[in-house]
Amino acid sequence: MSRKQTRTRTEGRELIMERSFDAPKKLVYEAHVTPDSVARWWGPTGWETHSTEMAVEPGVWHYCMRSxxxxxxxWGKxxxxxxVPDARLVYVDAFADQYGNELAEMPKMLIQVDFSEEGKQTxxxxxxxxxxxxxxxxxxxxQAVExxxxTYDRLDEFLHDQQKNKEEG
Known part of the structure; x- marks a missing residue:
């Protein structure tokens, strides 16, 4: 499995990150909205993610990343x-405490994640x-970009494992 590079740039107040994965769009999308899947790849290397609540449509994802x-x-919320299933997620991401209270001193982020097919890649x-x-x-x-x-490296590994298990299963 080869490591792909995450392409990153800024435009004014916006951070844009792009990455392609060797997996079907539906699988990549489902990895973002299924609590058990998210727990296996979300967060940087050496961190584990635990969700206390994850209701994507409509709702809130309250989570803790632990080193x-x-x-x-x-903690985040x-x-x-x-x-838009299999196509787009738009959410406000905020730093939070363990009770889901947003931390006013930390930036809030409006995030839009689009999923698009590029041949056999997403x-x-x-x-x-x-x-x-x-x-x-x-x-x-x-160091959020790093x-x-x-995190995308971990998603790539997760998607690879999911497809391998499906082929062997």
Whole structure:
């Protein structure tokens, strides 16, 4: 399995990340909206994700990423605004506490994830809009781009394993 590169750029207050996967669009989409699947790939290398709630349509995803190295926790809350099965997810992502309260001192992000077919591959385009360029820079400084690239690496491995299991099953 080859590692693909995540293409990243900024445009004003927006962070755009693109990545292609060797998997059908339906499988890639389902990996984003199924709690058991998300738990297997969401988060950077060395972090595990636990969902306390995940109701995509309509609803909220409240989750905790926990470092397996030192136990550090990072809580988040995604509030879904638009769900187009197998095509698009739009949600507001915010840093939160374990009770789902959003942290006012941290940036909120309006995220649109589009899923498109490119031959036998599926391309994800994630567009994250911030309230200001300063908030975007704060997230970049927190190494979120590197973390999301690692997350996409983990998604690539998950999708590969899912397809392999299906072929063997």
């Amino acid at each position: 397996s190295e030192d136990g550090q926790e990072a 995604a509030t879904y605004q638009e769900v 391309k994800i385009t994630s567009r994250t809009l911030f309230d200001s360029e300063e908030e975007l820079q704060k997230i970049i400084d927190m 973390g999301m690239s690692e």
